[in-house]
Amino acid sequence: MATRNIKEVAQLARVSVGTVSNVLNRPEIVSPATRERVFEAIKKLGFVRNEVARHLRVGRSRTVGLVVLDVANPFFVDVAQGAESVADDHDTMVVLCNSAGDAGRERRHLDQLEQQRVMGILITPVEAETPWLEELAARGTPVVLVDSPATGLQCSVAVDDRLGGQIAGAHLIERGHRRIMFVGGPMSVKQVADRHAGVAGAVAAAGGGAELLTATAPTLTVAEGRAIGERMAELPAAERPTAAFCANDMMALGLLQAMATHGLRVPDDLAIIGYDDIDFAAAAAVPLSSVRQPRELLGRTAIDLLLEEVAEPEQHRHRQVIFQPDLVIRESSAPCRPQP
Numbered sequence: 651m652a653t654r655n656i657k658e659v660a661q662l663a664r665v666s667v668g669t670v671s672n673v674l675n676r677p678e679i680v681s682p683a684t685r686e687r688v689f690e691a692i693k694k695l696g697f698v699r700n701e702v703a704r705h706l707r708v709g710r711s712r713t714v715g716l717v718v719l720d721v722a723n724p725f726f727v728d729v730a731q732g733a734e735s736v737a738d739d740h741d742t743m744v745v746l747c748n749s750a751g752d753a754g755r756e757r758r759h760l761d762q763l764e765q766q767r768v769m770g771i772l773i774t775p776v777e778a779e780t781p782w783l784e785e786l787a788a789r790g791t792p793v794v795l796v797d798s799p800a801t802g803l804q805c806s807v808a809v810d811d812r813l814g815g816q817i818a819g820a821h822l823i824e825r826g827h828r829r830i831m832f833v834g835g836p837m838s839v840k841q842v843a844d845r846h847a848g849v850a851g852a853v854a855a856a857g858g859g860a861e862l863l864t865a866t867a868p869t870l871t872v873a874e875g876r877a878i879g880e881r882m883a884e885l886p887a888a889e890r891p892t893a894a895f896c897a898n899d900m901m902a903l904g905l906l907q908a909m910a911t912h913g914l915r916v917p918d919d920l921a922i923i924g925y926d927d928i929d930f931a932a933a934a935a936v937p938l939s940s941v942r943q944p945r946e947l948l949g950r951t952a953i954d955l956l957l958e959e960v961a962e963p964e965q966h967r968h969r970q971v972i973f974q975p976d977l978v979i980r981e982s983s984a985p986c987r988p989q990p
Contacts, residue, residue: 656697663691712742714953715763716796717756717773719839720870721748723900724928725945726774729796732949733772740957742769749776751835751869757782764791770956772796772949778840792959796952797943798840800970805955807948807971811841814941814975815848818895818923821939821977823856825985827893827921831863833878833905834897835870842870842897845925849895863891867901875901879908882920892921893983899924899931902938906982910935917984927978937980944973 660667665684672680673688680688691697716733718726734744747763749756753776760782763771770792775783780795784803787793793804800806822830832849834842846864853862865882867874875896882890882905896902902924909916916922916936924931927942951971959966 658695659688659691659697662695663687711767711769713766713768714742714744714956715747715759715768715771715773716744716949717747717749717759717763717771718796719749719751719774719776720900721746721750723870723898723926724930725898725926725943728928728945729774729949729952732946732951733953734949735946736950736953736957742957744772744953751776751839753777760786764789769960770794772952772956774798777838778843792956792963794952794956794959797948799972800968803968805952805959805968805970807951807955807973809943809948809973809975811844811975812848812851814925814943815845815850815895816852817848817975817977818845818925818941819849819852819862821979821983822893822895822921822923823852823860825893825921825983828856828858828860829863829891829893830860831865831882831891831894832897833865833867833875833894833901835867835874835901837866839870842866845895845897870898870901872900872904872907875904876908877904879905880912883908883912883914887919890920893923894920895923895925897925899926899928899938899940902940902982903930903934906934906936906938916982921984922982923977931978932980934982936982939980939983940978941975942978943975947973 656667656670660670670688673685677685714737716730730746737744747759756776772794774797783793787804795804795806797808799808830853832846834846837843850862853860865878894905902922905922906916909920924938924940927940931938931940
């Protein structure tokens, strides 16, 4: 069936194209009888308004792009739900894009979103330095960083990741652990670098022979956590760390899987702390201790800032909102067992 257009609706309803446009956009100025004729014509023809074209004519769509590092990570799903809950109240749609930790893919998503004239973009960037985001904002597309602090040139919502790493490290030290491994992704990801810096500071402050080992992977996934766990499990007991702090819960779950596969017990042979406190952390075979982030609140706050900037661009002042993390202690971070 051919696509019907507004001219055909106007002809069938015996009105002008302008009247049809008014019925669709400002129905209150059209008489009830005329509105009824137009709606009958729309129904008979099966006319569907082209929202994309309409929004492009007025300059911007009612769409917000959300670009995340890993759509498979439930943390980002929760962030998206928070953003969508606010967007829905403002007749706005959130489009989710997955960079998969690839800077090139991230740039392609940004180019496509800009070409679609989205209202604005929420993004957890792949790299700490983001000059292209500043250029994007300078061309007229507002940008808010999510789960990543900004320099003041954009709005941002984030968690104090150094503090998160510090409280995780301090907890493990307090539980008697002196050989701790940080399990994370690339240090080019600011969140990873900050969480590492936090736990490193806690270990350094402990003194007394405490040491921090580091294992990194290209991505922050269950598979990479499992691979690191496989290598860790092959070490002699005397060389193996007694505890691990993981940059996110996905890696922590992979580490837990590897320990179970090799017959090592958590927390007796290895204590584990994750980061994010996704729902799967509490539901794991050994419930995971984790540094909690306010996941949905991050999304809600980010889109609030974006909508503020869209509504009043001249009066808007960029803000950097920092939330405080807290440690949720579960079975996976019990006190250190004496090593042979």
